[in-house]
Amino acid sequence: MVIAVLLISLLLLIASGTPVAFALLLASLLAILIDGGVPGLVMLHSMLGGMNSFPLLSIPFFVFAGALMNSAGITQRIFDFTNALVGWLRGGLGHVNVGASIFFAGMSGAAVADAGGLGAIEVKAMRDQGYDAGFAVGLTAASSTIGPIIPPSLPLIIYAVMSSSSIGKLFAAGVIPGLLMALSLMLMVAWYAKKRRYPKDHGFSVSRCASTFKRAFLSLMTPVLIIGGILFGLFTATEAAIAASAYALCLGGVVYRTLNVKTLLKVSIETIETTSIIMLIIGAAAVFSWVLTTQHITTDFTQWMLAFTDNKVTILLLMTLILFIVGCFMETIAAITILTPVLLPIAVSLGIDPLHFGVMMVLNLMIGLLTPPVGMVLYVLSRVTDVPFETCARATLPFLVPLLIVLMLVTFIPALTTWLPSVLYP
Structure with missing residues (x-):
């Protein structure tokens, strides 16, 4: 009875348009009241306990760093350098789009930040050069999903907290899948460029590469600072987030002098709002997960799944399907906090490495950001490019194909996620 009500x-509640955090809280509260044997204060303790985790401190600082990068003009420098580097290829700005997302992924760790920051620049540049608006928007949406896979990654941090995994190892596990995503999208761009006869945007120039690299050098050092600091043991992932924020603040305020008090205040308010939403979802999901655990739903579901089939391939496909469907309807962080306690025990019982499962989960949910009805990346791009949401959704569909292929590779070839962590963390 309690399970059904929950x-x-x-x-x-979600179908009625209630924000995810409040839907989780109200559903949990209703289940607790019907159960009758649980004091109301337990709900508050569970919520506070879910948010009381040291690694979660990295979230506001990575959000702040990404917002600073967007506001300080750093994204434009990265775009210009990437344009000089690969813009000479046929369909050049398409390749630039993907390449810039790789660089920006090492700074923000969020798909929405990539879409909102680089997205407007990339789509405008491509449309100005005569590229089809649908192609520009679809590719931009797809390439933005690289951000949460290549470190640093906010979703992987949330998964690390929920699964008690190493953030550093998870960051390392996401590198190869992230690069595979970029490669698959660039192959898609090459195919489109040949089919539609897109021109080369400019010739290759060593001097142009050198000059744009010089302008973007300090910006490109941000991922080196973050990843290098973690790998060499100079600081933890949480401390790396603080270092990234300080570095971005120094670049924008002192070196480039593109930040002023008004911009800094705006960035700070945006960071507070974004962090508050994330933390509220985490707290609400902690209560929901507690109810699932106390009602033995996670245990029963594990037993049911293993009784249904003990074939590893079949279960991986079922979990992939579940994650994909949930990703279409639920915000990523909420999905991770709810599904990790449910699906991870099944994965571990089958001998699946938690690092492998974590990257598989996040990649699957990232694809969900590109699909209605939630599709947060589509909403952001629609807003910053003035392209109707329906057009964004249709234009993104072809680019789901290479991402789904990479998802299958990551799902069934564990070495793609486990090899690099084993080398860096022997």
């Missing part, structure tokens, strides 16, 4: 009320 799940049905959650679905109804």
Whole structure:
């Protein structure tokens, strides 16, 4: 009875447009009241306990660093350098789009930040050069999903907290899948460029590469600072987030002098708002997960799944399907906090490495950001490019193909995620 009330009320609340955090809290509260044997204060303790985690401190600082990068003109420098580097290829700005996302991924760790920051620059540049608006928007949406896979990654931090995994190892596990995503999208761009006869945007120039690299050098050092500091043990992932924020603040305020008090205040308010939303979702999901655990839903689901089939391939496909469907309807962070306690025990029982499962989960949910009805990346791009949401959704569909291929590779070839962590963390 309690289980039915919990799940049905959650679905109804989400379907009615209730924000995910409040839907989780209300569904959990209703289940607790019906159960009758649980004091109301337990809900508050569970919520506070879910948010009381030291690694979660990295979230506001990575959000702040990404917002500073967007506001200080750093993204434009990265775009210009990437344009000089690969813009000479046929369909050059398409390749630039993907390449810039790789560089920006090492700074923000969020798909929405990539879409909102680089997205407007990339789509405008491509449309000005005569590229089809649908191609520009679809590629920009797809390439933005690289951000949460290549470190640093906010979703991987959330997964690390929920699964008690090493953030550093998870960051390392995301590097190869992230590069595979970029390669698959660039192959897609090459195919489109040949089919539609897109021209080369400019010739290759060593001097142009050198000059744009010089302008972007300090910006490009941001991922080196973050990843290098973690790998060499100079600081933890949380401290790396603080270092990234300080570095971005120094670049924008002292070196480039593109930040002023008004911009800094705006960035700070945006960071507070974004962090508050994320933390509220985490707290609400902690309560929901507690109810799932106390009602033995996670244990029962694990037993049911293993009784249904003990074939590893079949279970991986089922979990992939579950994650994909949930990603279409639920915000990423909420999905991770709810599904990790449910699906991870099944994965571990089958001998699947938690690092492998974590990257698979995040990659799957990232694809969900490109699909209606939630599709946060599509909403952001629609807003910053003035392209209708429906057009954004249709234009993104072809670019789901290379991402789904990479997802299958990551799902069924564990070495793509486990090899690099084993080398860097022997």
